[in-house]
Structures are given as structure tokens and as C-alpha cells.
Amino acid sequence: MRIQHWQDVASLLVGVWLVGSPFALGFGGAAVWITIALGLAVILFAVEAFVIPSYLEEWGEMLLGLALLLAPWTVGYEQVSATVSSVLSGMLVILLAGWELLTDRDFTAWWHDRWHHRAG
Numbered sequence: 283m284r285i286q287h288w289q290d291v292a293s294l295l296v297g298v299w300l301v302g303s304p305f306a307l308g309f310g311g312a313a314v315w316i317t318i319a320l321g322l323a324v325i326l327f328a329v330e331a332f333v334i335p336s337y338l339e340e341w342g343e344m345l346l347g348l349a350l351l352l353a354p355w356t357v358g359y360e361q362v363s364a365t366v367s368s369v370l371s372g373m374l375v376i377l378l379a380g381w382e383l384l385t386d387r388d389f390t391a392w393w394h395d396r397w398h399h400r401a402g
Contacts, residue, residue, distance in 0.1 A: 297324030347376035
């Protein structure tokens, strides 16, 4: 395994938090299973970034972050702690993925080349 970006390690830690947060914060209901499932998905994408680096995992993490942001209202979380944890974790996952995309030289060069070929 090769770690290319510190943001992947940070995303992994957010995923671990999500898996443990129902137990640490003591919330229940549907929020438990959704939080654990989304946390495991964040972990999976972060580990995938170590094994087979590509840009797809960052886009996947952004979608997971969006799901974390919306889950409290679409599912109806009963506890404020579950909502706050989900929203903050979602924002963090999106921020980390976006930051990685914006600062990765390979991706920005690819995006720049792609944009100029289409525009020109």
C-alpha cells in the first residue's frame, strides 16, 4: 500500500469515526445502520485510494459526503447527536475529497489538458 495524499488518511479516520459514532454518542434507530454503512463506504474508498489510486474514489467520497449531509432529513434521525455527527462528517468528507482533487498535480494537469482541448 502506498499513501499518496494525507487527505485519504483523514478520510479513513472520518470513516472509522462514523462506524464508531453510534456507540460513542449513544444514538439509535435507523441512524445507527445508515451511519455505519456510510462509514464503511468511506473507509472502503479511502483504502482503495491506497491500493489503486485514481480519481474515482474522490468523486465517490463526495457522493458519500452528500449522503451524510442529507441522511438526517431524508431518513429522519431522532437524535441531535446523530444529525450533527452526520452533517459534520459529510462536510469533512466532501472538503477532503475536493481538496485532494484541487491540489493533486496529476489530476489538475489532466483537467487542464482536457478543458483546453474541448475549449479550443
